[in-house]
Amino acid sequence: MGQSLTRVPGNAVRLTVDSPVTALRGVGGQLAARLARLEIRTVGDLLFHLPLRYQDRTRVLPMGALRPGMEALVCGQVQLTQVKYGRRRMLLSRLNDGTGTLTLRFFHFGAAQQQALEKGVWLQCFGEIRKGPATLEMVHPEYRRLAGGVPEPATTLTPVYPATEGVGQHTLRRLVTQALASLLPEPADEHGRGGIAELVPESLLARWSLPSLREALDWIHRPPADTDLRGLEAGTHPMRRRLAWEELLAHHLSLRRLRHQRRCHRAPVLEGDGALVAAFLRALPFEPTGAQRRVLAEIRRDLARPVPMQRLVQGDVGSGKTLVAAGAVLAAVEAGWQAAVMAPTELLAEQHYHNFRSWLAPLGVQVAWLSGRSRGQAREEALQAIAAGRTAVAVGTHALFQDAVTFAALGLVVVDEQHRFGVHQRLALREKGRQGDRRPHQLIMTATPIPRTLMMSAYADLDCSVIDELPPGRQTVDTVIVSGRRRAEVLARVRHVCRAGRQAYWVCPLIEESEQLQCQAATETAAMLAEALPELRVGLVHGRLAPAEKEAVMGDFKSGGIHLLVATTVIEVGVDVPNASLMIIENAERLGLAQLHQLRGRVGRGSEKSVCVLMYHAPLSARGRERLAALRDCNDGFEIARRDLALRGPGEVLGTRQAGLAQLRVADLLRDQDLLPQVNEAARILLQEYPERVPSLIRRWLGDGAKYAGV
Ligand code: ADP
Numbered sequence: 001m002g003q004s005l006t007r008v009p010g011n012a013v014r015l016t017v018d019s020p021v022t023a024l025r026g027v028g029g030q031l032a033a034r035l036a037r038l039e040i041r042t043v044g045d046l047l048f049h050l051p052l053r054y055q056d057r058t059r060v061l062p063m064g065a066l067r068p069g070m071e072a073l074v075c076g077q078v079q080l081t082q083v084k085y086g087r088r089r090m091l092l093s094r095l096n097d098g099t100g101t102l103t104l105r106f107f108h109f110g111a112a113q114q115q116a117l118e119k120g121v122w123l124q125c126f127g128e129i130r131k132g133p134a135t136l137e138m139v140h141p142e143y144r145r146l147a148g149g150v151p152e153p154a155t156t157l158t159p160v161y162p163a164t165e166g167v168g169q170h171t172l173r174r175l176v177t178q179a180l181a182s183l184l185p186e187p188a189d190e191h192g193r194g195g196i197a198e199l200v201p202e203s204l205l206a207r208w209s210l211p212s213l214r215e216a217l218d219w220i221h222r223p224p225a226d227t228d229l230r231g232l233e234a235g236t237h238p239m240r241r242r243l244a245w246e247e248l249l250a251h252h253l254s255l256r257r258l259r260h261q262r263r264c265h266r267a268p269v270l271e272g273d274g275a276l277v278a279a280f281l282r283a284l285p286f287e288p289t290g291a292q293r294r295v296l297a298e299i300r301r302d303l304a305r306p307v308p309m310q311r312l313v314q315g316d317v318g319s320g321k322t323l324v325a326a327g328a329v330l331a332a333v334e335a336g337w338q339a340a341v342m343a344p345t346e347l348l349a350e351q352h353y354h355n356f357r358s359w360l361a362p363l364g365v366q367v368a369w370l371s372g373r374s375r376g377q378a379r380e381e382a383l384q385a386i387a388a389g390r391t392a393v394a395v396g397t398h399a400l401f402q403d404a405v406t407f408a409a410l411g412l413v414v415v416d417e418q419h420r421f422g423v424h425q426r427l428a429l430r431e432k433g434r435q436g437d438r439r440p441h442q443l444i445m446t447a448t449p450i451p452r453t454l455m456m457s458a459y460a461d462l463d464c465s466v467i468d469e470l471p472p473g474r475q476t477v478d479t480v481i482v483s484g485r486r487r488a489e490v491l492a493r494v495r496h497v498c499r500a501g502r503q504a505y506w507v508c509p510l511i512e513e514s515e516q517l518q519c520q521a522a523t524e525t526a527a528m529l530a531e532a533l534p535e536l537r538v539g540l541v542h543g544r545l546a547p548a549e550k551e552a553v554m555g556d557f558k559s560g561g562i563h564l565l566v567a568t569t570v571i572e573v574g575v576d577v578p579n580a581s582l583m584i585i586e587n588a589e590r591l592g593l594a595q596l597h598q599l600r601g602r603v604g605r606g607s608e609k610s611v612c613v614l615m616y617h618a619p620l621s622a623r624g625r626e627r628l629a630a631l632r633d634c635n636d637g638f639e640i641a642r643r644d645l646a647l648r649g650p651g652e653v654l655g656t657r658q659a660g661l662a663q664l665r666v667a668d669l670l671r672d673q674d675l676l677p678q679v680n681e682a683a684r685i686l687l688q689e690y691p692e693r694v695p696s697l698i699r700r701w702l703g704d705g706a707k708y709a710g711v
């Protein structure tokens with residue numbers, strides 16, 4: 001490690017971005033260990049540890065202008081310092097600057113401090129202003145004695161960094177300042193080591209009027225006093241955007257590289273005579289829609305090529321994605337290969353298992369079931385059949401990819417409703433199914449439409465198909481918004497619908513953080529409903545039921561034995577009971593629009609007019625009302641996703657586990673989406689004219705996250 005230090009004339013130690021933090025003055029083993037908790041191991045890490053916000057200590061504010069809540073730098077003379085004995089012993093010091101009075105309050109203090117604050121001393125203080133009993137106050141401010149009474153404001157804004165125990169702001173500021181001051185200038189030294197290399201070519205910086213990286217980092221760590229602070233904190237300042245630009249570029253390049261590398265990988269050619277797929281389509285009780293046919297054809301074209309398919313199928317709830325998946329699975333089987341179908345929840349996996357078995361068994365195709373909870377002999381048999389290739393299709397949860405499971409000849413992996421999967425999980429899954437140098441094809445199905453801008457960035461490694469047509473005869477679902485105070489009316493509606501021979505869902509979304517409490521809430525709701533509606537049979541499903549129990553309840557609901565099904569959001573995806581025509585969603589204001597739309601998609605699957613009741617916990621904020629109204633007035637999942645994205649941002653819409661997004665440190669896909677076309681173009685130029693810079697750019701921003709890039 002020590003060799004990345006470079007001695008320059010004058011014997012001062014100069015740093016490179018690769019120097020360990022211990023190369024900085026004052027950083028020993030203990031501090032280095034604490035810094036590592038912030039993912040700071042090298043000088044470069046430190047420079048990319050960016051401020052969360054800033055404090056303005058560049059201007060001394062007159063005390064008369066202070067307001068509670070603001071952070072301020074003030075300068076005044078001590079008029080009185082005394083120890084007070086209330087419930088706690090404390091030190092109070094009153095300052096005056098000629099425009100007003102301010103009290104400093106300390107709960108921890110020593111005799112020396114008390115002496116330092118003696119009457120007549122001039123102090124400069126920084127802290128948050130609070131309203132005290134008599135005057136405005138600062139509690140435990142940072143302060144300094146001023147010899148001549150002349151304030152010494154800072155010349156730059158003061159950064160506030162993400163910190164951790166034992167590494168405070170003071171330390172971070174000191175280290176960053178030191179690092180910036182002693183970093184080697186560009187270009188790199190004779191060993192190829194240097195300061196922060198500018199990886200974006202001059203011509204591109206000029207074309208989009210971008211500052212250099214060094215300039216941007218200097219600004220961000222030490223913005224000049226007159227900087228537009230609001231813009232800097234909101235991420236719209238040009239210096240901040242410069243970093244976001246480069247970060248998006250790095251992500252984009254890494255996804256493009258993945259896509260490119262995929263073309264160099266081999267996959268089995270899944271091309272049969274078409275007989276199985278044709279027989280399957282013929283046996284369906286309905287005609288596939290044009291969109292289903294088109295997407296299936298796109299998939300089959302991919303499967304017939306010797307490179308691994310990586311295709312995302314987007315389709316609104318109820319657009320019939322399962323059928324398309326089944327068609328793809330049969331294309332694999334027909335070619336003599338196996339397929340795995342993976343669902344995110346046990347419930348959905350079970351549902352798929354039943355669907356696939358009922359479709360595939362008549363065609364003589366074996367389907368196995370494998371979940372995290374399958375045990376004993378059934379599990380052993382399933383595992384053996386999969387390993388021996390006797391079973392062509394395996395359906396299950398992520399348990400399908402545990403170590404114990406080996407496939408004889410896995411040709412296709414279908415991942416359903418798993419938009420929360422990041423690029424790394426997708427790749428890991430593909431590697432798991434690898435046999436020799438061949439990787440299985442991958443099909444990803446999602447009902448959460450992904451807007452184009454996101455598709456270009458977070459999903460740039462995928463090809464995309466859209467099922468943009470619903471099966472004919474679908475009823476749009478009427479959506480109504482009611483207060484929880486009108487529960488009695490809602491109950492009457494449930495009774496009415498169920499008496500007419502229809503069925504209903506009652507959804508209790510996550511309110512409690514813990515699954516256990518959530519299930520408890522659903523259990524209580526079910527008991528309440530059973531009591532209020534004694535003539536109806538009320539069922540209950542939640543995540544904690546044993547699979548057999550869950551299956552029994554769902555089976556009962558499907559066959560009409562249960563009128564009203566109380567459920568947690570486990571039914572969000574996949575459940576298909578066409579006779580259900582009413583859905584009540586409690587605390588609807590707490591859910592995202594896309595999720596509500598998903599839930600709503602459970603009704604409106606039959607010929608009957610269906611209704612979704614969004615019940616909110618009063619009072620509802622104006623914004624909350626606006627959101628629910630947006631859902632009521634719109635039935636198009638794509639449009640809803642766009643609005644959801646605008647209201648909540650991509651992190652929440654796509655889930656925090658969306659690895660490609662979670663890694664963004666500076667950029668924000670929503671805020672910075674106007675940069676994406678530039679980034680796209682810049683990526684093209686870099687790959688063509690400066691390919692040697694691409695790996696460094698990716699490593700700088702994705703670090704270890706790019707470890708799959710070589711697979
Ligand atoms: P999703 O896209 O939400 O996963 P599903 O695959 O569960 O949708 O399909 C929803 C329902 O529509 C199922 O009952 C399915 O049998 C039915 N379905 C699928 N395709 C068609 C079609 N072309 N015509 C009529 N019904 C269809």
Ligand code: MG
Pocket residue numbers: 321322573574
């Ligand atoms: Mg589905």
